[in-house]
Amino acid sequence: MPKVAFTGQLQRFLPAPSMEAAGNCVRAVLDDVCRQNPRLGAYVLDEQGSLRKHVTVFVGDRQIADRLTLSDPVGPGEEVYVLQALSGG
């Protein structure tokens, strides 16, 4: 199962430990994050399920290409990183 790690900046607001999340694309993985931890999910996705404008996601060493539908694939053992974009601070 993919593993999701979160920027340490989130620790200022809530516990955000790495977690396993099911799915074979970024959309599915982040939706599972929201199911497991809705409060944490609201820091990453807005109420329509869109990736927040100034949050960025990497799968392994690849920054995702599709911010709109989050279709980038995620392999079973891959790591997904949810990070702050350098914009938006």
Add this chain to the structure above:
Amino acid sequence: MSNRILVGTKKGLFDLRRTGAGWSVGTVHFLGDPVSAVLGDPQSGTLYAALALGHFGNKLWASHDDGRTWTERVAPAFPPKPEGTEDPHPWTVHSVGMLEPGGVPGRIWAGTVGGGLFRSDDHGESWILNRPLWDQPERQKWMGGGNDQASVHSICVHPANANDLVVGVSVGGAWRSRDAGATWSLIGDGLVADYMPPELQGAKEAQDPHRVVQARSNPDRLWCQHHNGIFRSDDRGTTWTRITSAKPSAFGFAVAVHPDKPDRAWFVPAVKDEKRYPVDGKLVVSRTDDAGKSFAVQTNGLPQQPAYDLVYRHALDIDGSGERLAFGSTTGGVWVSENGGERWAELPARLPPIACLRFAA
């Protein structure tokens, strides 16, 4: 008189206290994070702070112990946008700009940038979008004013009837409900939008009230600092009179009204309307005591050397006594008056840019 002021800034919530020596910064909360709205609920004593985080969205926090500890609450949020809708506007809360006690225990109204009006009946534990207002056909014509999306920024809850509401939307006009938000009427005869084509300048849904406040002793008396000047209503917003005597300008964002003297109101004027800085670089407050027939310009204690402080719509407040006022600026200045603005004292601090300022118990 209130001896406490909550100041929401670009970099945290500053809790100001008045001691014998004057006003000073007490505790600071959420240091480094943008605070878009604050409320000290007079009924429950709970403090609320809305954060507009640059990366992680709008959040709501509450404190039951006067700010010693804070817990996160569910923030106001829209339901899923229906598939196939022709609504061109996003169904997302950009930020909470206003938190207002609803006049009955547990009720709080939240106005948002994004155009949603939300209600909580459980002290902010949960929020429901007011669909009757959101579903008004005129809402499709609402526009951003300063922000990309429309902002619900003012709600006047009738002091004797919590069901009677007047709401101000920038840009989307003034709205009244007499049934706690179950139905709404678009009001505002007499408001004028100079920025619209000639035939649409009186269109009620095209009006840009920057801020609407009511007089506690006479809730039919409303004051509006509008994009195109100052307006007064004597019939709870049904009709408005344009006030043309304001000095040094009629443009601004903030307005405060004396709770028991409805003819007395304060404004912080600026150069209209894309420029938005104090006229001649001098920070002044203007006050009318005669319902807008004349204005006195207050300068005592305010910087008259080059000063480019702008005061946002939620950054001027008056306490229950009607004598103590405070305002905060985009350049982080706070000024407090103990005598209706005859004399102002500057807070000995340079705060981050101020979004909102409010007296609290």
